[in-house]
Amino acid sequence: MDTKVKAAVLVKPGHVEIREFDMPQLGNGAAICKVLMAGVCGTDKHSYRGETVQYKGTENEIDLPFPIIQGHEIVMEIVAIDEAGARNLSYDGDELKVGDRITICPDVVCGKCWYCKNIPNYPWCEHLQFSYGNMRSCDDGNHLYGGFSQYIYLEPGTRAYKVPDGLPDEMACFTEVMCVTYTLEKAREFSSFSLEGFNFGDTVVVQGAGPLGIAHIAMARMLGAGKIIATDISDYKLDIAKAFGADVVINAETTTAAERIALIKSETNGRGAEIVVECVGRPEVFPEGLKYLRKAGMYLEPGNFVDCGGVDVNVHEICANNLRIVGMTNHTHTKYKTVMEMMLRTKDRFPWERIFSHKFSLAQTEQAIQTSMTKDSMKVLIDPWA
Ligand SMILES: [Zn+2]
Ligand SMILES: [Zn+2]
Known part of the structure; x- marks a missing residue:
């Protein structure tokens, strides 16, 4: 495995920098994945523009903690996972292993608060502070918490979903939006x-x-x-x-x-x-x-x-x-697998490929975000290995 990781860091609104991180050590119940592709979301554009307050007036109100590795619509390949991670990270009960192609729900919830216990299908957690590509700074913990990066670190509690064979990476990136x-x-x-x-x-x-x-x-x-x-x-x-x-x-x-x-x-x-x-x-x-x-x-x-x-x-x-x-804030985490299977099933019915208008390299992340704000762009993708 590589020992260094390049990632695009939103240092503050309007300013993206490519930084190099050390590859983290694999912790208990975690996984390290190679990012295959990530989509630029409307939320990423808002953060770039300095519109950084989310969940206002709720227990989760947050003004984003910079610096951040953005990108939460991600398809990735597992490159390191331990036994606990293999058992627990999959939402659908699939056994995960190195080489599997997966996507994740960006939100990691506590599982203990009133909302997690009573309305568990939504990320309404009273302690929600962890959302990949959005709510957690790359100064924290294992740093690699966003998709505009060569690798991403999945903490225990993350919900991962195996991508069905035959579903292109682009469409796998679109799962969160469809949810x-x-x-x-x-x-x-x-x-x-x-x-x-x-x-x-x-x-x-x-x-x-x-x-x-x-x-x-x-x-x-x-x-x-x-x-x-x-x-x-x-x-x-x-x-x-x-x-x-x-x-x-x-x-x-x-x-x-x-x-x-x-x-x-x-x-x-x-x-x-x-x-x-x-x-x-x-x-x-x-x-x-x-x-x-x-x-x-x-x-x-x-x-x-x-x-x-x-x-x-x-x-x-x-x-x-x-x-x-x-x-409806955010989305339910229960539909990822269904949505991917449905996109695969309707590959010939809808012109899905027309949704993906641009693809950029990691070095071009800032250009990718700016392009996604133009009138004649749709879903802009970042391929960190291009
Ligand atoms: Zn999104
Ligand atoms: Zn909770």
């Missing part, structure tokens, strides 16, 4: 009430056709959506949205809010959509999105994961229209 679409399954839970939540054939509007938006379009289609409408400011992204099954696309740069609302009403017999999903990651789109809904429609909010401030909302409209607003 966020659990928001739509949440909306389906309400379908047991008459015409509430997300029923078969319902209209779904997705605000924002970046990688998270496309993931929701694909999932909405698989879960039986009727009309799917996507909005974005990039025609390039809207074109991909169409390829994934959006029936109607609206360029938000060349239309006014009033036009968009009118168009969505006219596409839904004058009533409005049953479901709107916010995948822009900016609070400004929220008040308008509420106006896309029909009475008792449901607004899903997985996009504003980072605190970007507030907006004015006319609360009366929520009351008058019986709107249901469902916030």
